[in-house]
Amino acid sequence: MKDKITTFFQKLQPGFDKVGNNKYLQSIMGAMMATLGPMIIGSFATLIAVYATKWHMMELAKIMGFVNSVTIGAIALYVSFLMAKYVAKMFLSDDDGTSAGIISLMSFLIITPLDNIKNVAVIPTTWIGADGLFSAMIVGIIVGRSFAYMKKHNWTIKMPAGVPPMVSNTFAALIPTLLLGVFFTFVALGFSLTSFGSLHQLVYGIIQAPLQHIGGSFWAMVFVCLIEQLVWFFGIHGTNVITPIVMPIWMALDMQNLAAYKAGRPVPNIYGYAFFNFYTWGGTALGLVLLMLFISKSERFKTLGKIAIVPALFGITEPVIFGTPLVLNFDFFVPFVTNNAIVVMIAGLLTKLGIVARCTGAQAVFGLPLGFHALLGGHISIVILVLIIQLIIAPLLWYPWFKIADKKAYDQEHEAIK
Numbered sequence: 177m178k179d180k181i182t183t184f185f186q187k188l189q190p191g192f193d194k195v196g197n198n199k200y201l202q203s204i205m206g207a208m209m210a211t212l213g214p215m216i217i218g219s220f221a222t223l224i225a226v227y228a229t230k231w232h233m234m235e236l237a238k239i240m241g242f243v244n245s246v247t248i249g250a251i252a253l254y255v256s257f258l259m260a261k262y263v264a265k266m267f268l269s270d271d272d273g274t275s276a277g278i279i280s281l282m283s284f285l286i287i288t289p290l291d292n293i294k295n296v297a298v299i300p301t302t303w304i305g306a307d308g309l310f311s312a313m314i315v316g317i318i319v320g321r322s323f324a325y326m327k328k329h330n331w332t333i334k335m336p337a338g339v340p341p342m343v344s345n346t347f348a349a350l351i352p353t354l355l356l357g358v359f360f361t362f363v364a365l366g367f368s369l370t371s372f373g374s375l376h377q378l379v380y381g382i383i384q385a386p387l388q389h390i391g392g393s394f395w396a397m398v399f400v401c402l403i404e405q406l407v408w409f410f411g412i413h414g415t416n417v418i419t420p421i422v423m424p425i426w427m428a429l430d431m432q433n434l435a436a437y438k439a440g441r442p443v444p445n446i447y448g449y450a451f452f453n454f455y456t457w458g459g460t461a462l463g464l465v466l467l468m469l470f471i472s473k474s475e476r477f478k479t480l481g482k483i484a485i486v487p488a489l490f491g492i493t494e495p496v497i498f499g500t501p502l503v504l505n506f507d508f509f510v511p512f513v514t515n516n517a518i519v520v521m522i523a524g525l526l527t528k529l530g531i532v533a534r535c536t537g538a539q540a541v542f543g544l545p546l547g548f549h550a551l552l553g554g555h556i557s558i559v560i561l562v563l564i565i566q567l568i569i570a571p572l573l574w575y576p577w578f579k580i581a582d583k584k585a586y587d588q589e590h591e592a593i594k
Contacts, residue, residue, distance in 0.1 A: 199266035200317060205420040207258035207316070208427060212539060214254060215427070218247030219538030219552055222438045244438060248431055249301055252308035256284035259316020260323065267324035275349035280319035282353070283360040284312055287375045289368070303376045306431035309424060310384040311376045319356055326352045384428065391425035392447050394524050401456065401517040409512055411503050423449060433537030437554065443534040446527050453540040454550045454562055455523040460515040461493035462546065463570025464500070464508075467578045474585035489546050507581040511574050518573060519565050532557045 225240035260280030261273035288304065290297045303311070326332065332348040363375060372378045390396055400422055404414035426449035433443045433450075465488045468481030484495040497503065502512045526532040533555035540549045550562040 200263065201420040202416075203259060203262035203266055203317070203320070204313065204424065205416065206262040207255055207313075208420070208423045210258050211251060211254050211427075214247040214251065215539045216541055218244045218249070219434065219536075221247065222434050222536070223538060223552065223554065225438060226440075241438070244434070245301065248434055249305045251306065251427075251431060252304050252312040253281060253284070255309060256312035256316050257281045259313050260320035261316075263317055263320025264323050267321065268327060271324075271327065273320065275346075275352075276320045276323040279323060279349065279353050279356050280316045283319055283356055284308075284315045286357065286360045287311070287315065287364045287367070289364075289374045289376075303374070306428045306435070307380055307384070308376055309428050309431075310387075311379040313424060314379060315360070322356060323349075323352045326355070331355075387425050388429055391422055392429045392445055394447070394521075394528075396422075397447050397452065397520050397524070398517045401452075401520050402513065405459075405513045405516055409503060409509060426452060430535075430537030430539070433535065437536040443536060445537075446524060446534055448535065448537055450535045450537050450539055450553070451523070451527075452520070454535060454553055454558060455519050455565060456516040457540070457546075457549060457562065457566065458488060458491045458493045459497075460511075460519060460566065460570040460573065461496050461502075462488045462566050463515075463572075464511075464574045464578060465493075465496050466567070466571050467574055467582075468496075472578075472582050474582050475589060476585050477582055490543055491546075491549065492543075507584070508574075508577050511577050515570065515573050519569060522565070522569065523561060526561060532561050 221240040221243035225237045225244060228234070228237035228240060257277040257280055261277035264271055264273035264276035285299070288299060288308070291300045292298070302308070327348065331351050333350055334348070367373065367375050367378065372381070400418060404418040406414070407417055408414035426447070429445040429448040430450050433445050433448060436443050465481055465484045468477040469485055470481075472478045472481060480496065480499045484493070484499065487493070487495055500508065502508050505512075523532065527534055533553070535558060536552070536554035538552035538554060540552060542549075546566055547559050547563050550559045553559065553562075
């Protein structure tokens with residue numbers, strides 16, 4: 177039976193590899209990961225602004241509010257630049273994608289309708305933040321791919337060989353800039369004549385909002401956890417295959433939470449990328465390391481526990497994943513595949529019942545020790561639940577399977593001595 181299952185997934189592996197290596201999905205992953213810096217700074221700024229307001233430190237709150245506005249509040253601007261940059265890099269080996277990123281940012285601003293306040297034209301924050309995230313991605317993909325096509329087909333102005341690269345690259349981007357600028361001008365004009373008013377409104381109403389409703393549900397997150405770990409078990413990089421699909425949806429939900437938290441309103445969403453990172457921290461592998469360290473009879477597992485404990489306390493679990501190993505090890509198939517889904521179900525239920533607070537949407541900082549990474553969740557109940565999951569629930573979930581594997585390893589060690 178095990179051989180049949182393994183053979184089945186080996187047949188599927190080329191398909192998973194194709195998805196994982198898809199240039200557009202890799203670009204989405206790269207662009208979204210590159211925004212984590214501004215997201216983390218904006219998250220800290222939001223938390224500081226909330227507490228500064230409570231403590232009547234209004235100048236500090238004002239500055240932190242501004243920091244939030246130009247980081248998380250302007251996330252679509254970053255994504256529009258980064259998406260085009262990464263897509264262009266994927267299709268052009270001799271271009272870093274910077275010119276494509278600039279064209280994309282210009283195009284995104286062209287399709288963003290201006291507001292008029294006291295006869296002053298202003299860019300509304302609605303579409304440069306979370307609500308404009310998907311349209312920023314679409315613009316970035318169109319611009320990045322179009323730029324690569326134009327450059328490959330020599331739709332550029334070529335300068336003599338002796339001209340410095342900085343100058344030649346600028347002229348090489350002129351024709352793509354003009355063509356794409358004109359194209360998105362007509363797009364903006366066309367949508368202004370419709371009931372939607374702008375491309376942003378169309379994308380948000382037809383694509384982003386429905387995806388957030390589906391992707392931000394309890395069962396969607398459980399399903400993602402199961403599929404991601406299942407493909408991981410068979411040696412396929414589950415994070416690279418699955419995360420790019422759901423990450424934009426979850427991060428948009430997080431940004432809605434942060435906006436509500438900053439404004440003093442109830443946080444609207446239970447699930448998001450922050451929720452996923454807080455509660456599935458380290459894939460619950462710390463629980464397995466603790467069992468190895470404290471109850472193992474096998475010298476092999478005892479030694480691995482001593483090696484893996486310090487990294488595991490900081491969320492680095494590669495030593496135990498590859499040292500056990502967990503990949504293609506049917507002794508640990510059930511906990512490796514299901515543990516993340518189980519802890520998400522527990523955390524989701526407790527949050528739904530109001531026993532644990534909803535995450536503010538602030539992003540976890542990788543590399544912080546156990547518990548500290550969850551402080552950005554915005555409430556001590558989140559930290560307590562994370563500690564309970566990692567120190568109590570996770571070892572219990574691994575325990576039955578570990579006892580069997582430990583006995584097998586112990587018997588093999590004693591057989592080898594004989």
